[in-house]
Amino acid sequence: MTTYQVIDLENFSRRSYYEYFMATDTMFEMTVKIDVTRAVNKCKAESISFYAYSIFHLTKSVNEIPNLRYAHLDEQLVEWQALMPTFTNLNQETELFYTLWMEGLPDYQSVDREYKRLIKDYANTTDIAPMGDVPPNVVNISSIPWTHFEHFSSHPGAIKNNLTPMITIGKYEKVGSQLLMPVNIKVHHATVDAYHVSSFFEILQREMNRA
Numbered sequence: 001m002t003t004y005q006v007i008d009l010e011n012f013s014r015r016s017y018y019e020y021f022m023a024t025d026t027m028f029e030m031t032v033k034i035d036v037t038r039a040v041n042k043c044k045a046e047s048i049s050f051y052a053y054s055i056f057h058l059t060k061s062v063n064e065i066p067n068l069r070y071a072h073l074d075e076q077l078v079e080w081q082a083l084m085p086t087f088t089n090l091n092q093e094t095e096l097f098y099t100l101w102m103e104g105l106p107d108y109q110s111v112d113r114e115y116k117r118l119i120k121d122y123a124n125t126t127d128i129a130p131m132g133d134v135p136p137n138v139v140n141i142s143s144i145p146w147t148h149f150e151h152f153s154s155h156p157g158a159i160k161n162n163l164t165p166m167i168t169i170g171k172y173e174k175v176g177s178q179l180l181m182p183v184n185i186k187v188h189h190a191t192v193d194a195y196h197v198s199s200f201f202e203i204l205q206r207e208m209n210r211a
Contacts, residue, residue, distance in 0.1 A: 067192045100122060
């Protein structure tokens with residue numbers, strides 16, 4: 001689904017912020033450790049992939065915040081009705097990652113089934129994007145399941161003023177009685193402020209607490 005509305009910049013409430021940070025091409029990122037204790041236990045009890053479960057709730061949390069759904073399309077600022085997830089997986093033989101994507105899946109059970117189908121179908125791929133052209137309305141999700149990090153940083157320089165949110169999750173680790181997972185999100189300051197990122201983490205924690 002690629003439904004969107006074009007933003008009227010003349011009446012855009014954050015026009016001055018948008019223009020300022022577009023001129024400076026300012027991005028920022030934040031890493032927060034999310035308590036995933038209940039989520040891990042739920043996935044084990046239901047034989048659900050924790051990565052698939054995380055992809056579902058990360059995407060759901062992003063979609064609840066309009067500022068994270070802005071994008072540039074045909075030289076216009078638009079707001080997507082919904083974003084769909086792209087996500088990375090690893091070819092175990094070549095040790096090279098590849099990117100897949102899912103569309104229009106209503107619940108975590110559906111995401112789990114589609115995730116398992118996709119990684120089975122593309123397990124031996126040698127293409128970075130084996131499904132072909134990635135849809136324009138995406139949130140980029142990647143996982144570093146081998147490392148529990150304090151912070152993660154990437155610096156994409158090929159696309160100027162890229163508004164697409166980029167999320168990276170790490171290995172969860174037991175801290176006291178909790179299982180904590182680092183979540184990093186990179187956004188563009190033209191459309192997103194720290195307030196919106198903080199709201200994203202608040203929603204994500206609420207979603208991960210569902211049992």
